[in-house]
Amino acid sequence: MIPMKVLLVDDHALFAKSLSIALCDFPEIEQFSSTKDIHNLEELIAEELPDILLIDINLGRLADEDGLMLTQHLLKHFPKQKIIILSGYNLPVYRKEAKRIGAKGFVSKDIEPDELLRILLMVKEGATHFPREEVFVEDLTEGEKKVLELVATGAKRKEIAEQLFISERTVSNHLQHIFEKLQVTSALEAITKAIQLGYLSPLN
Template sequence: MKVLLVDDHALFAKSLSIALCDFPEIEQFSSTKDIQHLEELIAGELPDILLIDINLGGLTNEDGLMLTKHLLEHFPEQKIVILSGYNLPVYRKEAKRVGAKGFISKDVEPDELLHILLMVNDGATHFPREEVFIEDLTEGEKKVLELVATGAKRKDIAEQLFISERTVSNHLQHIFEKLQVGSTIEAVTKAIQLGYIAPI
C-alpha cells in the first residue's frame, strides 16, 4: 500500500514515517508540503491513500477539507483520509460531506492507524461515531457566536452584521436551544468543543 501525507509539520511527517516503515503492508510512505505541485505528485506516485491534515498552516489558503474537495474533482477515485489534532464532530461531519473516506485523530496509535488505512484501502470508510447529535448552526448563528466569543455586545453585533438587536437575540435563543446550554459562556465553550468556532 502506498501512502502520501500532506502536512505542514516536518516533525510529525518524520514521526509517522518512522512509525509506519516497520509494517510490511506499507510499500511506500512519502510526505509533501508542496501544495502547488500536489496534483502532479498524485498523478506520478499514484498513492493508494492520501492522508491530509486539516490545518495546513501557511502552505495554502485552503484547509485540508477544502483541498480534499478540490482534489476529488480531479481525482474522483482517490481515497483520502483526513488527519487532525482536533477530533471534533463538525470536522468529522465535513470530512464525510466533502467525500473523504475517513477521519483520524493525530493521537492514534500506529497499529490502529495501519488497521484503518488497510480497511479504507479495501473499500471501507472510517468515521468515529458521534456521541451526541447536535442540530447544525446556521451561518448567521455561527457569525453571532464568533462575535459573542470576542466579547462583543448585542448592539455591536447587530451593527457589525447589519441586523437588528432583536435578530441577534433570536439567533442567541436558537443557539442556546441547539447546543442545549443556558448562557453565552456555556454556548461559546461548547461551540469550541464541537468545532463551530476556533479555540480562542
C-alpha cells in the same frame, strides 16, 4: 495483500518524520512519503499514484485553504482517490464535513500506529472510517455561527447587530436558537461547547 502507497500532506516536518518511522516498519506499507508542496500536489499524486492520501486539516501557511477545502478540490480532479482527513482536533463538525465532501475517513493525530494501519487497510479495501458521534447537535445556521463568533470576541448585542447589519431583536433570536441547539443557558457555556464541537476554532 499488495502493499500500499501512502502520501501525507502536512506542514509539520517532525510529525511527518515520526509517522514515516512508525509506518515504514509495517510490511503492508510499500511506500510512505510526505509533502508540504501544495501547489504541485496534483502532479505528485499523478506521479506517485498513492493508494491513500492523508491530509491534515490545519495546513498552516502552506495553503490558502484548509485540508477539508483541499480535499474537496482534489476529489474533483481525482474522484477515485481515497483520502483520509488527519487532525489534532477530533471535533464532530470536522468529522461531519469530512464525510460530506467525500473523504473516506477521519483520524485523530493521537492515534496509535497499529490502529492507523488497520484503518488504512480497511479504507484501501473500500471501507470508510468515521468515529461514531456521541452527541447529536442540530446544525447552526450561517447567521447563528456569525453571531456566535462575535459573541466569543466579547461583542455586545448592539455591536453584533451593527457589524452584521441586522436588528438587535434578530441577534437575540439567533442567540436563543443557539442556546436551544447547543443545550446551554449562557453565552460562556455556548462558547465552550461550540469550541468542543468545532463551530469555533480552538486557536481563536
